[in-house]
Amino acid sequence: MTTPRHRLPPPAPRDPLARPQLHPVPPGARSRAMQAMAARATQGRFVLQACTVCDTATYPPRDACPRCWGTLAWHDQPTGGRVLANTVIRVSTDPYFRDRLPWHMGSIQLDAGPVVLAHLARGLEPGARVAMRLMLDRGGNAALFALPSDAAQVPHPEQGATSMSADPQGRTFVVPVAGATVLVSDARQPVGGALVGALAAAGARLVVAGLPGPAPVRDAHDPVLGLPGVQPLPLDVTDPVSVAETVSRIGGPLDIVINTARHVRAGGVSRDGNLLAQHRALEVSAMGLARLAQATAPILAGRPNGAFLDVLSVTALAGDAGHAGFAAAEAARLSLLQSFRHEMRSTGVRVLEVFTGPTDDADYQALPPPKVAPARLAAAVLDALAQGREQTCVGEVAREAMRRWLDDPALFVRETQP
Amino acid sequence: MTPLLTDLVAQLATGAIRVVDLANTLSSDFPVIVLPSEFGQCEPFRMETVSRYDADGPAWYWNRITMNEHTGTHFDAPAHWITGRDVPHGTVDAVAPRDFIHPAVVIDISAEAAENADFVVTRAFLEDWEARHGAIPKRHWILLRSDWSRRVGTLAYLNLQDDGAHSPGPDADAMRFLVHARDCVGLGVETVGTDAGQASHFAEPLPAHSILHGNGRFGLQCLTNLDQLPTFGSVIVAAPLKIKGGSGSPLRVIALMQEA
Numbered sequence: 001m002t003t004p005r006h007r008l009p010p011p012a013p014r015d016p017l018a019r020p021q022l023h024p025v026p027p028g029a030r031s032r033a034m035q036a037m038a039a040r041a042t043q044g045r046f047v048l049q050a051c052t053v054c055d056t057a058t059y060p061p062r063d064a065c066p067r068c069w070g071t072l073a074w075h076d077q078p079t080g081g082r083v084l085a086n087t088v089i090r091v092s093t094d095p096y097f098r099d100r101l102p103w104h105m106g107s108i109q110l111d112a113g114p115v116v117l118a119h120l121a122r123g124l125e126p127g128a129r130v131a132m133r134l135m136l137d138r139g140g141n142a143a144l145f146a147l148p149s150d151a152a153q154v155p156h157p158e159q160g161a162t163s164m165s166a167d168p169q170g171r172t173f174v175v176p177v178a179g180a181t182v183l184v185s186d187a188r189q190p191v192g193g194a195l196v197g198a199l200a201a202a203g204a205r206l207v208v209a210g211l212p213g214p215a216p217v218r219d220a221h222d223p224v225l226g227l228p229g230v231q232p233l234p235l236d237v238t239d240p241v242s243v244a245e246t247v248s249r250i251g252g253p254l255d256i257v258i259n260t261a262r263h264v265r266a267g268g269v270s271r272d273g274n275l276l277a278q279h280r281a282l283e284v285s286a287m288g289l290a291r292l293a294q295a296t297a298p299i300l301a302g303r304p305n306g307a308f309l310d311v312l313s314v315t316a317l318a319g320d321a322g323h324a325g326f327a328a329a330e331a332a333r334l335s336l337l338q339s340f341r342h343e344m345r346s347t348g349v350r351v352l353e354v355f356t357g358p359t360d361d362a363d364y365q366a367l368p369p370p371k372v373a374p375a376r377l378a379a380a381v382l383d384a385l386a387q388g389r390e391q392t393c394v395g396e397v398a399r400e401a402m403r404r405w406l407d408d409p410a411l412f413v414r415e416t417q418p
Numbered sequence: 419m420t421p422l423l424t425d426l427v428a429q430l431a432t433g434a435i436r437v438v439d440l441a442n443t444l445s446s447d448f449p450v451i452v453l454p455s456e457f458g459q460c461e462p463f464r465m466e467t468v469s470r471y472d473a474d475g476p477a478w479y480w481n482r483i484t485m486n487e488h489t490g491t492h493f494d495a496p497a498h499w500i501t502g503r504d505v506p507h508g509t510v511d512a513v514a515p516r517d518f519i520h521p522a523v524v525i526d527i528s529a530e531a532a533e534n535a536d537f538v539v540t541r542a543f544l545e546d547w548e549a550r551h552g553a554i555p556k557r558h559w560i561l562l563r564s565d566w567s568r569r570v571g572t573l574a575y576l577n578l579q580d581d582g583a584h585s586p587g588p589d590a591d592a593m594r595f596l597v598h599a600r601d602c603v604g605l606g607v608e609t610v611g612t613d614a615g616q617a618s619h620f621a622e623p624l625p626a627h628s629i630l631h632g633n634g635r636f637g638l639q640c641l642t643n644l645d646q647l648p649t650f651g652s653v654i655v656a657a658p659l660k661i662k663g664g665s666g667s668p669l670r671v672i673a674l675m676q677e678a
Contacts, residue, residue, distance in 0.1 A: 213462065214452045216578040239446040240466055276458060 020302060024095040025139035025348045033061035033072075038142040040074060041134045042390035048077045048112055057113040077112035079132045081146065083124050084109050096138075104169060108132065108146055118144035121167045133164070135173040136390060138348040140341075145173060165386060174388035175307040175350055178203035180255035183246075185210045185237055185292055190361040191311065192260040193224050194378035199258075200227045202382055208250050210235030212261070237261045237288030238280070243295045254299045258381060259310045261288050262326070264363035269324045278325025285312070285329035286336055293340050301347035308344070309352040309381060310337050314398040316355075317405045318413045341390075352390050354381055357397025370396050433677060440606075440641045440654070440671040441491040442570060448490050448640075449576045451610045452583065454618075460486040463668075487666040493658040494604075494612065494627070494637030498665040501632030508634065510664040517636070518657040520603040522673065523558045524647045527586060528565035535577055536616055537564075537586040541595045551649055556601040559638070559654045562586070566608040567642035577615060587614025590625035597633045604636030606654070606671075608644060612637040638671060647673055 030038070033049070040047045050057045053070030057077060065072055086106035092098050104120040108130060116132075124130060130146040137143045147163055147170070164170035165178070182199050186192045187209035199207045209225055209232045219225065225232040235246040237259075247254070263284040265277040289310065300306030315323065316330035334353070341351035358364035360371040372395035380394040393399040405412045429435040442448060450460040463485040469475025487510075488494070496502030497509045507513060525547055530537040539562065548554060564586050569575040577584045586609065588596070596602045605612045605626055612626035622628070630637055638656060652675040658667035 213447075214449065214576060214578060215573055216580070217573045218580060220573060234447065236446075236462075239462070239464055241446045274458075276461075280461075 059114040080111040081108040175385040186261040190374040194374035198378040281329035286332035307350040314355040444490040499631035531564040535584040539588040541591040563644040583615030585615035590622035593629035606638035
């Protein structure tokens with residue numbers, strides 16, 4: 001049960017005597033307006049400021065309309081554009097770009113109006129139609145990226161994203177799964193199980209499937225856990241010994257951690273509140289995240305595309321009277337995750353979050369639809385990695401909750417706690 | 419010191435009396451009993467370091483530990499079961515110190531348990547055993563040697579199948595025989611509970627817990643090294659922690675036995 005049943009493809013060869021390679025991040029300081037653009041980029045939106053008086057869209061982000069001094073507001077914009085000019089940077093004093101030369105850039109005439117300086121996918125020449133992406137670079141700053149429009153206009157986002165990860169510059173903005181070693185913290189629950197299968201299908205080199213106890217005898221012959229390249233290991237995020245041992249037993253360097261562990265139990269605060277269940281929820285959601293982060297962050301920081309993705313409940317935003325203890329645990333988890341992301345900025349490790357509403361499994365059997373199917377949540381996790389998107393909301397419940405929370409948090413809290 | 423104790427200490431020193439450790443190591447990966455999911459569960463052992471000769475304590479090492487009262491090798495007091503709720507001195511802090519030391523009889527069911535994980539110890543089995551080995555003396559711990567402790571570290575220890583746990587244990591008639599006819603001190607087992615894995619489905623469910631504790635007797639679970647003990651003649655030292663109002667306690671269980 002504890003060893004991979006199939007021989008793994010070897011990792012990329014590396015000189016054992018070479019000193020570890022540091023992974024610098026792109027230059028950091030940005031204006032407040034640019035930070036606001038990055039905040040929207042986390043959600044995968046393509047936004048520009050537009051003047052509330054004269055309607056002109058503008059770039060780069062500013063504090064007032066350059067045409068009429070009117071107030072600016074963020075708006076989603078059409079993503080089309082045309083390459084005006086391109087160039088290749090062959091020399092740079094910046095440590096991040098120096099490691100990745102040559103670097104392709106160009107000016108783009110956006111359909112939305114402004115001319116912008118953007119990172120270019122390989123092969124884009126002046127006159128080419130492009131589809132723009134607003135990405136986050138490895139330092140967490142907003143960056144415009146131009147993809148050939150035919151590659152981006154395919155109906156399935158995963159296929160569009162493939163061209164991001166296929167492009168040598170595009171790869172630096174996303175989290176490639178192909179060839180990566182991935183740890184799923186709880187593969188016993190349906191969401192984690194679906195994720196293990198999806199990661200294996202997406203070409204991960206090794207998927208380590210964490211199995212919290214108690215361990216049934218059927219663990220020895222689970223079909224998903226028996227897939228080639230899947231290594232089941234006992235892992236309980238409430239146990240520091242278990243976390244340390246599991247991490248020590250992963251063959252090859254770890255690239256991606258996906259934390260699916262959670263302990264969902266119904267109950268209120270003063271009414272029907274089971275303190276032991278609430279304590280366990282906190283141990284899994286909050287302390288579990290901290291244990292996992294402490295054990296894996298140094299390894300992830302040594303990898304060129306290290307990432308930590310956390311799957312959490314959207315009830316972290318405002319609580320949930322029906323699952324008060326669990327929602328509190330998820331709120332604590334979100335808080336830790338945000339601090340962890342700031343901590344990781346300087347290392348280039350991407351910290352991503354995927355919010356979900358109730359999932360269609362035993363945890364939420366008492367709730368009516370809409371619920372998120374485990375396979376759908378797994379697909380959303382793979383898409384978040386492929387797009388390098390920091391924040392993803394899966395399903396109607398999570399998307400609607402996030403929309404309303406961003407719109408008016410005070411009202412949202414009132415409406416969700418009847 | 420009386421000659422009796424002097425003699426005991428001397429024999430311990432020469433090794434004429436051997437001390438056998440009957441406790442499993444308390445570690446985070448030691449399995450705990452799994453109840454149907456609608457019930458509260460047994461927390462496994464957890465240990466977090468407070469300091470280890472580091473900034474949080476440069477010269478000292480200590481840990482914070484958490485667990486259920488019934489985690490690892492542990493003692494069940496009468497108050498653990500509803501049948502024992504009114505038994506006087508039924509909680510661990512009130513158990514009489516004289517009950518910490520009792521002789522034991524070891525009943526070997528390892529062959530039967532290897533053959534059948536659901537092996538049930540019946541009154542007939544015990545009477546047949548007595549016919550071969552002699553009567554079970556009064557006021558003894560009854561230790562069921564199943565060799566289940568050899569499964570520790572494998573899925574076969576809890577042996578959680580899709581229909582629940584499968585491990586050996588006694589039925590109600592066997593328990594009544596041990597408690598009333600043989601006046602046992604308690605029942606000690608290598609499995610995670612004194613009752614069989616499937617004992618919640620018996621006609622009289624969970625008879626070991628129900629009958630032992632209802633009559634003020636004790637339980638010892640997750641024992642090991644029972645294969646080193648003689649059938650008769652060993653003495654068990656089992657002193658639970660003095661937890662106020664506690665229902666049980668992890669503990670170190672030792673056996674004293676005379677070397678042949």
